Amino acid sequence: FAHYPTHFWTVPILLATGAVLIATVGATGYVLIRDLREKPTQLLRPKAPKPGQRIWLERITPLWRRLSFHQKVTYRNLFRYKARMILTILGIAGCTGLMVAGFGLKTSIGEVADRQFKQLTHYQAIVTLKIPNSTAQTKSILTQTEKVRSYLPVTMTQVKFKQKGITDQAATVCAVADQAKLAQYVALQTPREQQRLTLPKHGAIIAANLAKTYAVQKGxxxxxxTAQGKRARIQVAGISENYLGNSVYLRQSALSKTLQQPVAANAYLVRTAKMTTKQEKQLATRLQQTTEVAATTFISDQGAKQATASANLDPIVFIFIGLSAVLAFVVLFNLTSINVSERERELATIKVLGFFDKEVTAYIxxxxxxxxxxxxxxxxGIGKLLTWFIITMASSEQVAFPLIIPASGYLIAAGMTVLFSLIVMGMTHRKLKGIDMIGALKENE
Known part of the structure; x- marks a missing residue:
């Protein structure tokens, strides 16, 4: 496409604008209403510091006695300014959570291909036949190819699931005659417990995406x-973990009974050793030259496409993480600056009492x-919850994202927050050294 049209989605823009206005104008309005209710004489006088009070920790006498004087002062101040404590903790938690969510999104999106094509899918190619059971030449080539380890004849067909009120869902039905060998090619397991599933004599094992879309359970x-327009009913015998597409597995006898017609193998699932792109093309060409093979599909192609799609999202995720980090710094700097400004008389008092600059800084x-x-x-916790919410909303009927947040994501998010906190502390120390004790303590005229 030579040109990509850009459109603005009105609803999110209005929601974002409304949220910003409420957060800014609402907060300003609240403070103004509260202050304008005061008498003019009270507004002209400097605001008195909040009185100290006993805290619940003091009731634990053995613990309280072991605390030093500075520790006791710190804990009392924490609960003395409750609003500031809540705002600071929520601000830091929100920023850290956004950074964790950024790393979680990057890993969760990039993990789809690995989960699907390495943990669940154990075959490397699908050979589709033109005519079912026409396999003499195909078997000969697969047997003679050194890189081919084994192959399994299957019946594969494309179907659509239908239910009133729900969009039709396309799915690939894979039926096997020898269900014992299927485990070598596909890992059928429950989504959460990851317990192994075996094909029953009746019914089918469907993908988790399909079960979620139609809100069905076992039984x-x-x-x-079918592609020919024939409708049939099938019973859900199990639900398997799946991330890309919708797959349905059952025995050939069960499929024949469901469609009320005989079925035959029309494809091969092929397991191979690691092959280069050139070797894959050579094998596909040899198979295509026969009169039996309609197409050869390699799983590596699908994995590469999914990896490319995931890589395209990396810049967005990095912007997400970067903006979250900047926001964390701004929140820490602003709240600390406000804290120092509002407590300037208090800090000047303890400097007059003999506290050194480092001790005053440690006080804050x-x-x-x-x-x-x-x-x-x-x-x-916020980051994990936010990641779960985003990937749940981003998942579709054909793609499901696993919730994966690497340990490095937690460590980097925490490290960046600590780094910004240290920078702010350094800036605060310089500001505290410059407090004019006489100017802060004298009565405002």
């Missing part, structure tokens, strides 16, 4: 339609360290 029935830093640690831990 329920589904209606399918100890609180920030606790806020940062709690925010990071809470952010891990």
């Amino acid at each position: 329920d029935w589904l209606t399918l339609q 830093v100890r609180e920030n360290v606790i806020f940062t640690v709690v925010g990071i831990v809470l952010g891990f």
Whole structure:
């Protein structure tokens, strides 16, 4: 395509604009209404610091006695400014959660191909025949090819599942005569428990995507339609883990009974050793030259396409992570600056009492360290929940994304938050050193 049209989606734009206006104008309006209710004389006078109060930790006498003076002051200050504590923790948790979600999205999207084509699919090619059971030349080539380890004759057909009120879903039906050998080619397992499934005599094992779309469980029935327009009902005998496309597995006898007609093998699932692209093309050409093979499809091609699609999303994910990191820095810097500004008289007082600059900085830093640690831990949970929500919304009837957040994602998100916190602490130290004790303590005229 020479030109990609760009359209603006009105609803999300309006929602984002409304959210920003509520967050900014709403917060400003709330503060104004609260302050304008005060008497003018109260507004002209400097705001008195919040009085100290006993905290629940003091009731644990043995623990409280073991704490140092500075630790006691820190814990009292944490609960003394509850609103600031909540805002700081939520701000850090939100930013950390966004970064964790960014790493989670990158891994979850990129893991689809590996999960599908390495853990669940154990064959490397599908050879489709022009005429069922016309296999003499094909078998000869597959047997003589050194890279081919084994092959399994199957009946493969494309069908559509139909249900009123739900969009038709395309699926590939794969029926085998020897169900014991199928485990060498396809890993049939439950989505969560990952317990092995075996093909029953009756019914079929369907993909998890299909079961989710039609809200069916084991024992329920589904209606399918073949390419020739024939409809039949099939019973769900199990639900298997699946990420790309919709696959249905059953025995050939069960498929014959379902369609009420005899079925025959019209394809081969082929297991091979690792082959280069050139070797795959050579094998496909040899098979195509026979009068029996209609097409040869290699799983590596599908994996490469999925990997390319995942790689195209990397810039978006990195922007997501980068903006989250910048937001984390801004939140930490602003909240710390506000904290210092509002407590300038308090900090000036303790400097007058003999606290050195480093001790004054530690007076504020100890609180920030606790806020940062709690925010990071809470952010891990928020990040996992956000990742789950995004991949659930992004999943479709044909593609399901696994929820995978690597340990490195948690570590990098936490490390970046700690780094920004250290930078802010350094900037705060310089600001605290410059506090004018006399100017901060004198009465405002």
